Amino acid sequence: MSQANEGAVALGVVITALCAACYGGVPASDVKLEATQIKKNVETAQALHARCVDAGAGVAAGIADALCAAEMRALADIEQNADTLLKKAGAADGGGGG
Amino acid sequence: MGVADTIEALLQLGISAKDAFTKAQSNKTATDWVTFLGSPEFAGIEDDVTNLVGKLTQGDLDAALGAVRQKEAALLASAPSVAQLPNDKLLQYSDLLHTESLLVNRKVASVTATAEALSWVVNEALPTLLTAAKMILPLLL
Numbered sequence: 001m002s003q004a005n006e007g008a009v010a011l012g013v014v015i016t017a018l019c020a021a022c023y024g025g026v027p028a029s030d031v032k033l034e035a036t037q038i039k040k041n042v043e044t045a046q047a048l049h050a051r052c053v054d055a056g057a058g059v060a061a062g063i064a065d066a067l068c069a070a071e072m073r074a075l076a077d078i079e080q081n082a083d084t085l086l087k088k089a090g091a092a093d094g095g096g097g098g
Numbered sequence: 099m100g101v102a103d104t105i106e107a108l109l110q111l112g113i114s115a116k117d118a119f120t121k122a123q124s125n126k127t128a129t130d131w132v133t134f135l136g137s138p139e140f141a142g143i144e145d146d147v148t149n150l151v152g153k154l155t156q157g158d159l160d161a162a163l164g165a166v167r168q169k170e171a172a173l174l175a176s177a178p179s180v181a182q183l184p185n186d187k188l189l190q191y192s193d194l195l196h197t198e199s200l201l202v203n204r205k206v207a208s209v210t211a212t213a214e215a216l217s218w219v220v221n222e223a224l225p226t227l228l229t230a231a232k233m234i235l236p237l238l239l
Contacts, residue, residue, distance in 0.1 A: 030206040037202050044195055047181040047188060063185055070192040073229075077199040080222075084203040 010042050010078050017082035024089025034081045041081065045074035101165040101238045104158045105227060111150040112224030115216045118143045131213035151215065156205075163201045169237050170194045190237065193230040200226045 017038070018031060048071035052064065099107070122128035122139035134140050140147075173191045177183045183191060200223060207218070 033202050034206055037199050040195055041199065043180050044188075044192055047179075047183070048192065050181065051185060051188065063189075066189055067185065070189055070196075073196055074192060077196060080203060081199060084206050088206060 010038070010045075010075075013078060013082040014038050017085040020086050020089040024086075024091075026085060026088050030088065031085065034085050037081045038078050041074045041078045045071050045078070048074060099153055099155075099158050099161075101162045102235055104154065104162045105231060105235065105238070107150050107153050108219060108223050109227050109231060111147065111154070112219045112227070114143050114146055114150075116220045116224060119216075119220065131217045134216070135213055147212075147216070151212070159201055159204060163198065163205070165238050166194050166198045166201065166234070169234075170198070190233060193233040194237070196226055197230050197234055 014035065018035065020026075022031070048067050052068040052071050118137075118139040119128065119131070119134050122134050122137040125137075125139065127137040127139060128134035170191060173183065173187050173194070174180065176187065180188070180191065203222070204218065
């Protein structure tokens with residue numbers, strides 16, 4: 001997946017989570033906590049992605065692998081942050097989904 | 099409880115619960131976390147679980163979250179932005195952020211049911227902490 005696509009997916013996940021949370025009765029403080037976390041994870045994933053792409057240019061293989069693995073983990077965390085809000089929105093909505 | 103103790107308690111709880119749950123599935127005495135609570139395998143670890151869960155108050159999790167954020171801020175103080183951190187510091191920051199995400203999810207979810215709590219500890223907290231504990235525990239001590 002290209003960096004642009006990753007960004008678009010991340011943005012879509014954020015918007016979905018925020019809308020679901022808004023309509024699902026999730027407290028604004030929880031939305032803010034997760035949204036802040038998503039923003040930090042997006043920023044970190046971008047920084048890691050840039051290093052991962054540059055990894056061929058002189059970065060030791062072990063470090064490059066660790067950078068790429070960390071990028072994948074940051075992207076997974078973005079999904080998890082959004083999923084937590086969606087689940088909470090579903091629960092607040094009487095289990096009927098966000 | 100100190101931050102390192104909180105993380106250690108989460109690790110102990112995760113390992114103990116995962117081991118017993120795997121045995122219960124293998125012995126066909128549990129198919130999911132709810133039925134696991136009625137299994138003899140859970141009965142064998144119930145006292146330990148109660149003891150460890152009792153140690154993990156919301157205040158402890160908040161304190162751990164605060165400590166992780168302090169360490170993140172300290173790392174970021176050495177560079178103008180995340181993108182400009184050197185590789186080793188970026189990896190440390192990434193581990194701290196991964197742990198922070200875990201703790202934030204737990205705080206937002208406010209899970210109180212034991213089956214859900216055990217599922218969270220084994221499926222989310224344990225893999226995260228097994229990956230990040232080696233890196234973050236020395237930073238938090």
